[in-house]
Amino acid sequence: MLHDPNRVYVFDTTLRDGEQVPGCQLTTPEKIEIARELERLGVDIIEAGFPVSSPGDFQSVVEISKAVSEPTVCALTRANKGDIDAAIEALKYAKRPRIHTGIGSSDQHIKHKFNSTREEILERAVEAVKYAKKSVEDIEFYAEDAGRADIVFLAQMVEAVIGAGATVVNIPDTNGYCLPDQYGSKIKFLKENVSNIDKAIISVHCHNDLGLATANSVAGLQNGARQIEGTINGIGERAGNTSIEEVVMILKTHQALGLYTNINSKNFYEMSRMISTQMRMPVQPNKAIVGSNAFAHSSGIHQDGFLKNRENYEIIRPEDVGFPSASIVLTARSGRHALKFHLERLGHTLDKDELYEVYQRFLTLADNKLDINDNDLQELVAYKLVKN
Numbered sequence: 001m002l003h004d005p006n007r008v009y010v011f012d013t014t015l016r017d018g019e020q021v022p023g024c025q026l027t028t029p030e031k032i033e034i035a036r037e038l039e040r041l042g043v044d045i046i047e048a049g050f051p052v053s054s055p056g057d058f059q060s061v062v063e064i065s066k067a068v069s070e071p072t073v074c075a076l077t078r079a080n081k082g083d084i085d086a087a088i089e090a091l092k093y094a095k096r097p098r099i100h101t102g103i104g105s106s107d108q109h110i111k112h113k114f115n116s117t118r119e120e121i122l123e124r125a126v127e128a129v130k131y132a133k134k135s136v137e138d139i140e141f142y143a144e145d146a147g148r149a150d151i152v153f154l155a156q157m158v159e160a161v162i163g164a165g166a167t168v169v170n171i172p173d174t175n176g177y178c179l180p181d182q183y184g185s186k187i188k189f190l191k192e193n194v195s196n197i198d199k200a201i202i203s204v205h206c207h208n209d210l211g212l213a214t215a216n217s218v219a220g221l222q223n224g225a226r227q228i229e230g231t232i233n234g235i236g237e238r239a240g241n242t243s244i245e246e247v248v249m250i251l252k253t254h255q256a257l258g259l260y261t262n263i264n265s266k267n268f269y270e271m272s273r274m275i276s277t278q279m280r281m282p283v284q285p286n287k288a289i290v291g292s293n294a295f296a297h298s299s300g301i302h303q304d305g306f307l308k309n310r311e312n313y314e315i316i317r318p319e320d321v322g323f324p325s326a327s328i329v330l331t332a333r334s335g336r337h338a339l340k341f342h343l344e345r346l347g348h349t350l351d352k353d354e355l356y357e358v359y360q361r362f363l364t365l366a367d368n369k370l371d372i373n374d375n376d377l378q379e380l381v382a383y384k385l386v387k388n
């Protein structure tokens with residue numbers, strides 16, 4: 001299949017890596033509802049679950065396969081026949097099924113998780129891909145802990161699994177270990193040294209243990225990866241996964257990268273709130289793109305600049321991510337310009353002296369009250385009118 005070299009595929013794992021988070025478990029009907037929203041958002045692949053892990057997860061993969069028609073539906077397995085058989089069975093209603101199989105690639109995992117050798121692991125990886133390929137055409141292989149793997153062995157593994165039929169090769173930074181230039185270099189090395197790399201798409205799957213998941217994913221894309229794996233709100237194991245909304249908006253904001261996705265970014269805010277509610281996981285107010293403060297301007301200097309020209313302090317328009325609107329928050333750090341803006345919004349046009357007077361009383365109030373609302377403003381103005 002021919003791919004547009006500038007198109008980045010978005011692989012959502014909110015329902016698998018995200019759902020592994022303690023307290024975030026979902027019922028099958030909840031997962032179906034989320035999968036339908038992910039389809040509306042425009043994700044290319046939905047990782048629906050890990051079928052062998054429980055009867056409930058198996059059933060969720062079956063039902064999601066029936067519920068969506070556009071995205072590829074993907075099921076996770078380890079590199080063994082039992083897991084792969086369960087995934088094949090669970091995906092039988094999927095219009096576009098994908099099996100995501102894999103095994104550890106770092107010496108740490110090979111020795112201390114599998115008690116094995118590189119040679120044996122390579123054999124198991126190839127066998128798993130060949131076995132899955134007999135039933136499903138689209139096979140993604142993950143080289144777990146690739147972030148810490150020896151690059152020459154990783155390249156050997158990637159070449160072998162592509163030879164066995166893998167259509168996508170996932171290079172996970174499972175432990176969120178890499179620096180962006182290290183991770184980017186890994187992808188570059190694979191692009192340049194794996195002889196059959198043009199037969200597969202390279203996927204980036206980064207964890208956020210050092211807060212670098214988004215930066216690493218973008219570094220991977222800059223070096224030739226064309227699929228990004230992540231979750232809504234960045235939820236996932238430990239410190240989480242790459243946040244899809246961040247990567248998508250980075251590509252939109254930095255058009256010079258020449259990369260694009262098919263995501264309807266206007267659905268992000270609603271999607272984020274839905275995931276937060278259903279998974280009982282609050283979104284931190286300062287979260288990029290979807291946090292409640294992401295478009296709130298509160299210091300006097302910023303408010304003044306924003307009111308003169310919003311692009312002074314706004315690199316993304318809130319409406320582009322479905323955010324209700326930018327806000328000018330009134331605090332004791334706000335200036336007269338911001339107060340005037342809000343008073344005019346409420347229908348009060350004051351002259352310079354009146355505004356000065358109301359502003360002095362506003363500052364006294366704001367030093368003692370965290371949240372200045374419209375009622376407070378009405379009272380401040382009413383006081384002025386009564387007094388005059």
Ligand code: KIV
Pocket residue numbers: 017142144145170172173174175205207
């Ligand atoms: O982080 C990881 O390595 C994973 C794999 C199962 C893809 O989630």
Ligand code: ZN
Pocket residue numbers: 017172174205207237241
């Ligand atoms: Zn993961």
